[in-house]
Amino acid sequence: MAERRNKLTGKQKAAILMIALGTDVSATVFKHLTEQEIEELTLEISNARKIDPDLKRQIIDEFFQTALAQEYISQGGIGYAKQILEKALGPDQAKHIIQRLTTTLQVRPFDFMRKSDPQQILNFIQNEHPQIIALVLCYLEAQQAASVLSALPEESQADIAKRIAQMDRTSPEVIAQVERVLEKKISSSSVNQDYTQTGGITSIVSVLNGVDRTTERNILDHLEKHDSDLAEEIKKRMFVFEDIIVLDDRAVQRVIRESENEDLILAMRTASDEVKDLLFHNMSERMAASFKEEMEYMGPVRLHDVEEAQTRIVNTIRKLEDAGEIVIARGQGDDVIV
Incomplete structure (x- = not known):
């Protein structure tokens, strides 16, 4: 039975899970899906025939374990989740769940920072090199990054904004090194294994859309003096x-x-x-x-x-x-x- 379950695709497992959960719960889940996801899942459900009760139980159990692991990751990172699951399920099953989860779950760098107050983040990074500050702000929620950028000294705001706008890809080694330094000040962190799209025009526009008008004007005025093309491109996308x-x-x-x-x-x-x-x-x-x-x-x-x-x-x-x-x-x- 386990071999049959492992041959199923993610969509097929999702369809079996929806059938097992019943129409009321499935309808609630569907509200959070895109139109394409709904169409694909509906097709899989319609193609499902008689489902073995044991297979249904295994799918539900797999979903529960994955959801539990994801909750542990959100609380304390992959290391914490692995430690808890090993105690509950044993090292082999814990490793299997974590591997399965991390193939679909993108654990973004600086996840521990996104759980912190903007003022705390400011205290931790304000004395770092502007490039490090720019890197961290790229991975924060836009409103968090806007709050931190607004609180930085005016003379450094435009420089950091420019660095965010011109940032492209950052290697996982660099991200890991920065995380290791900052995690000693805050908490443990998780590292993305892939080269990650970081920063860029879209990123700085999201940040500037959240700052106060004074900060926005200060940054754009500085950029217009030193890089008018970049300033114009940012302004085009801001509103x-x-x-x-x-x-x-x-x-x-x-x-x-x-x-x-x-x-x-x-x-x-x-x-x-x-x-x-x-x-x-x-x-x-x-x-x-x-x-x-x-x-x-x-x-x-x-x-x-x-x-x-x-x-x-x-x-x-x-x-x-x-x-x-x-x-x-x-x-x-x-x-x-x-």
Whole structure:
């Protein structure tokens, strides 16, 4: 029976587990899956025929052990999980569970840091080399990294932001060495065995979207002086057209007034229903009706033209924010709307 279980794919095991758990529990699980995952799992369930009760029990037991191991890892890392499982199940079975889990579970570096308060993290890393600080911030949650970056001295913020933006891949040996140093200050850690995509424009944009406006301006002002292309690329990605939903009605109305009608119509061509509804809500009935009619009869347009129109509107939003005429709600600081 164990041999048969080992020949099953992960999807087949998941299907058997869903059948064993029943419709109510399975329906709850499905709410957390993507459409593709639901389709694939549904197909496996439909293909499942009579399932041996012993096989069903083994699948449930395997799932329970894996879930338990994952919980142990989240509490204290792989070493801690291995130690607990060895005591409970013996070294061979513990090794098998950990190996099976780590093939599917990406244990990110500096996991122990993500469980710490941003102020604690700041205390531990503020005297480290800027490249080490940048590396650590890449692996923190965006809001954590934003809090730490905001609290660093102004003269080092832009340098660290630039290092994050220009970081590409970091070897596991370097990550492991940094972790070993920092874990002595905080706790044990786990090391990713693969070369990991670290930092980059997307990473620093996520961080800057969470800092207060003063910190953001300080960093971008410094970057514009020393690397204008990088600063421009970051600014392009920091606020996209779909982010207009974070503006209040008064700000949206101001953006509509300051934008060309042609740009608004083009920009809404690929916009989500939520964005369209927000814009129509803040137009006069006559203007909204006119826009809807024109959009209905509009012929094919180039995606490039739509993106350029959206960029012009985003630039208008940023100019209005810089002038203090609208406020973009951010994660913290004096930019939070009250």
